[in-house]
Amino acid sequence: MVVGAGPNGLAAAIEVARHGFSVLVLERAPEPGGAARTEEATLPGFLHDTASAVYPLGAASPFFRALPLERYGLVWAHGRAPVAHALAPERAVLAHHHLDETARALGADGPVYRRLVDPFVRHWDRFVTHVLDAPARPPRAPLLMARFAGVGLRSARSLAARFRTPEARALLAGNAAHAALPLERGPGAAYGVVLLAAAHAVGWPVPRGGAGALTRALAAHLHALGGELRTGVEVTNLQQLPAARAVILDLSPRTVARLLEPRVGARAVRREARWPHGPGAYKVDWALDGPIPWLDPGCADAITVHVGGSFEEVAAAERAPFQGRAPDPPFLLLAQPSLFDTTRAPPGGHTAWAYAHVPNGWTGDLTEAVERRIETFAPGFRDRILARRVLTPSHLEAWNPNLVGGDPGGGLQTWARLFGPSRWGSRGWRTPLEHVYVCSAATPPGGGVHGMCGYHAARLALRRSFGVRATSLRTASRRAP
Ligand SMILES: Cc1cc2nc3c(=O)[nH]c(=O)nc-3n(C[C@H](O)[C@H](O)[C@H](O)COP(=O)(O)OP(=O)(O)OC[C@H]3O[C@@H](n4cnc5c(N)ncnc54)[C@H](O)[C@@H]3O)c2cc1C
Numbered sequence: 001m002v003v004g005a006g007p008n009g010l011a012a013a014i015e016v017a018r019h020g021f022s023v024l025v026l027e028r029a030p031e032p033g034g035a036a037r038t039e040e041a042t043l044p045g046f047l048h049d050t051a052s053a054v055y056p057l058g059a060a061s062p063f064f065r066a067l068p069l070e071r072y073g074l075v076w077a078h079g080r081a082p083v084a085h086a087l088a089p090e091r092a093v094l095a096h097h098h099l100d101e102t103a104r105a106l107g108a109d110g111p112v113y114r115r116l117v118d119p120f121v122r123h124w125d126r127f128v129t130h131v132l133d134a135p136a137r138p139p140r141a142p143l144l145m146a147r148f149a150g151v152g153l154r155s156a157r158s159l160a161a162r163f164r165t166p167e168a169r170a171l172l173a174g175n176a177a178h179a180a181l182p183l184e185r186g187p188g189a190a191y192g193v194v195l196l197a198a199a200h201a202v203g204w205p206v207p208r209g210g211a212g213a214l215t216r217a218l219a220a221h222l223h224a225l226g227g228e229l230r231t232g233v234e235v236t237n238l239q240q241l242p243a244a245r246a247v248i249l250d251l252s253p254r255t256v257a258r259l260l261e262p263r264v265g266a267r268a269v270r271r272e273a274r275w276p277h278g279p280g281a282y283k284v285d286w287a288l289d290g291p292i293p294w295l296d297p298g299c300a301d302a303i304t305v306h307v308g309g310s311f312e313e314v315a316a317a318e319r320a321p322f323q324g325r326a327p328d329p330p331f332l333l334l335a336q337p338s339l340f341d342t343t344r345a346p347p348g349g350h351t352a353w354a355y356a357h358v359p360n361g362w363t364g365d366l367t368e369a370v371e372r373r374i375e376t377f378a379p380g381f382r383d384r385i386l387a388r389r390v391l392t393p394s395h396l397e398a399w400n401p402n403l404v405g406g407d408p409g410g411g412l413q414t415w416a417r418l419f420g421p422s423r424w425g426s427r428g429w430r431t432p433l434e435h436v437y438v439c440s441a442a443t444p445p446g447g448g449v450h451g452m453c454g455y456h457a458a459r460l461a462l463r464r465s466f467g468v469r470a471t472s473l474r475t476a477s478r479r480a481p
Contacts, residue, residue, distance in 0.1 A: 001026070001242070003235045004250030004440065006034020006402065010218040011063055011451030012248045012439045015458035017225035019468055024242070025227065028234040028401075031212075032219050034250070035400055035408070036449050038210030042287040042387035045346040049211040050391070050399065051283075051408065052449050053335045053353060054304050056082070056198035058214065059205050060124075061450035062133045066473040072217035072224075075208040077341040080301040082199035085174045086308030086377040092296040093167040095175075095199040102200070109168035116162070119147055120197035128201070131194055132445050132452045152190030153415070155182075157315065159189040166310055172196070173314035174306030177331055179413045180278045180357050182322050183315040187415050204304050206337045210344065214449070238263065238436070246465035248437045248457050252402045253411070256438055260431055268432040275442060278413060279321035280393030280406025282330075282366045283355035288384040291350050292336055295377060303340055307332040307354065307373055321359045326366055329373045330356035349386070360405035361393050402440060409448075410441030417446060429457035435465045 002013045005027035016023045031037065035051035042048060058064055059076055081094045096102045099121055103110035120127045126141045127148070151159055156176035160169045160183075173183060176192035198204070207213040219229060238259050241247060249256050253275035260269050291300060299305050306314075309331070317331035334354035338344035344351045354370055367390050374381045391399070393406025402410070411417065428444040429437050439457030441447040459470040 001244040001247045002250060002439075003241075003247065004028075004034065004402070005032035005219070005229060005231070006250050006440065007036050007215070007218065007449045007451050008439045008441060008454035008457075009034070009248070009250030010215070010222060011454030012250065012458040013227050013454075014067065014218065014222050014225060015063075015455050015470070016248075016462065017222060017227040019462055019466075019470065021466065023227045024244075025222070025229045026233040026235055026241075027229065027231045030231055032229055032231060033212055033215030034402065036211040036215050038212030041285055041389045046287040046349060046351050046387075047210045047344045048285040048351055048389065049335070049337070049353065051396065051403070052211055053337060054204050054206055055214070055449050056195060056202060056204045057132065057448040057450040059202040060128045060132065060198055061452055062129055062473055063451045063455040067221055069214070069217040069221065072220035073209075074214055074217040076205035077208045077337070078203045078205045079303040079340050081298075082204035082302060083175070083304045083306065084299045084302040085171050085306040086294070086296065086299055087167060087170045087310065089377050090295045092294070092298040093171050094298050094301060095171060095196055097200065097203060099200045106168050106171075107165060109163045109165045112162050113168055116151060117193065117196050117200065119144065120193065121200045124197065124201035127197065132450055148190070148193070151193055153187050154189045155184050155186045156188045156192055157183050159192065160311055169311040170309070170314065173311040174308070177306070177314055177318050177357075178333070180318070180409055181413055182319045183311070184319070187413070191413070204302075206303055206335070206341060208341050208343060210337070211449070218451075235259070246435045246437065246461040248439050248454075248461055250402075250440045250454065251438065252404050252440060253438075253442050254404055255401060256431065260433055260436070264432045276412040276414070277360050277404050277407040278409055278411065279357040280360045280362055281355040281396060281408045282326070282358045282362065282370070282393065282406070283353060283391040283396070284367055284370050285353045285389040285391070286351065286385050287345070287387040288350040288352060289348065289386050290384050291339060292352060292374065292378045293380045293384070295379070299377065300339060303335055303337055305334045305336065307334050307377055318357060321357050321362075324359055326358045326362060326364055326369075327356060328369055330366060330369055332356055332370060332373055334374070355408075358393065358406070360407055362406070363392065363394065410446060413446070429453075429460050435461075437461050
């Protein structure tokens with residue numbers, strides 16, 4: 001049994017099914033995908049990713065790469081550059097596909113940037129395997145991982161001290177801000193380094209047709225392996241589940257605690273019940289009658305734009321939620337997929353989304369500040385808006401209860417989560433109940449659409465509950481239908 005059909009639940013179900021066991025997935029929403037779904041949410045023909053959209057970690061995921069998802073319609077769409085940072089109204093800095101081009105554009109900081117990122121780009125497969133695939137095992141590339149710990153355990157501010165130019169400092173800040181931590185707090189730098197290395201190694205693509213296209217491919221593959229998926233079924237207690245040899249929960253720690261408590265008592269679920277959550281996301285989707293009119297045309301080269309400003313501006317915005325207030329101006333993670341995927345909007349039309357980090361569960365209105373911020377770098381943006389959809393933290397949580405208080409990452413990105421002991425054993429996916437496991441983004445290796453939490457939890461279940469030694473990923477790709 002798998003409860004929850006987010007990317008991790010689907011990944012867990014596929015991993016169990018490909019070992020020949022029957023698997024049933026129960027999903028509360030009317031369709032699978034969790035925070036990887038696409039909806040016609042504003043006007044006819046405009047397709048919006050309700051939550052996640054851009055998948056550097058999805059493209060890098062050793063598990064997704066081993067599955068025949070292209071056979072089920074998955075096509076990655078790339079921008080001309082992976083990511084742009086709007087530094088000043090008329091000045092953007094880009095992470096290009098090629099590290100050399102990026103280093104050249106960074107001028108005086110080019111050699112420093114190259115020294116920082118190059119080892120991880122050059123040894124990308126081994127690196128990403130350790131970041132995403134091997135938290136359950138001790139490091140097999142100790143020098144590379146020691147180097148990563150050396151740069152990643154720090155705060156983004158401490159790492160940025162290596163740079164002299166505002167361009168390099170801002171580029172790092174925007175990438176590190178994905179950690180949803182103050183830039184003064186470790187291990188935020190780790191996110192910056194992983195995402196910048198990913199930009200050069202695999203790019204930051206979107207699935208053609210939207211996030212839902214990845215979900216459809218995963219669900220179709222599960223179906224081909226004999227797995228069953230039922231939507232519209234909310235699991236409120238474990239008794240309601242049909243008998244199963246193992247249960248894997250793609251659920252938030254809070255929901256896991258609620259389900260387990262009647263069986264094991266409040267003490268045993270204390271860790272889950274007190275799970276710390278990070279800032280919430282305040283997100284806006286737009287249907288536009290043209291592309292965003294960026295002053296610096298470099299911003300139109302990338303699907304993802306970090307909006308923006310200097311290192312200090314990003315730092316102030318990311319600090320605000322930890323001081324209990326919304327940022328002003330906000331730092332925005334913006335995606336404009338229709339520039340490179342024409343299926344997203346009717347001819348001439350475009351879609352975009354942006355979100356800012358706000359205090360967890362925040363109930364205020366940030367829409368005007370979000371649009372004003374984009375207007376600074378793209379005057380005339382407001383005139384292009386045909387329709388919008390606003391998703392506050394509470395809208396997001398009502399849509400998908402795993403997004404507690406709007407937290408997009410499955411929990412606060414603490415040092416212990418990224419490098420701590422739960423990364424190195426089976427602890428991360430186990431619960432106090434034998435044969436009941438957790439596979440959501442709250443488990444290692446953490447948030448993002450990569451399916452690796454599901455993959456690891458399923459392998460643990462196969463070993464402990466079925467006595468099966470799971471086969472390797474390479475074997476999986478050859479044996480898959
Ligand atoms: C606004 C936003 C933007 C993001 N952008 C990106 C991005 O661009 N790139 C990226 O990689 N990641 C991004 N993320 C993060 C990413 O979406 C998540 O980390 C990822 O979806 C986690 O997958 P999951 O399977 O663990 O959980 P989820 O995707 O949350 O899926 C959990 C599923 O469980 C179901 N469920 C919950 N409770 C029950 C119940 N009681 N019974 C049955 N079913 C239940 C839910 O309906 C849901 O379908 C973003 C997240 C948000 C919110």
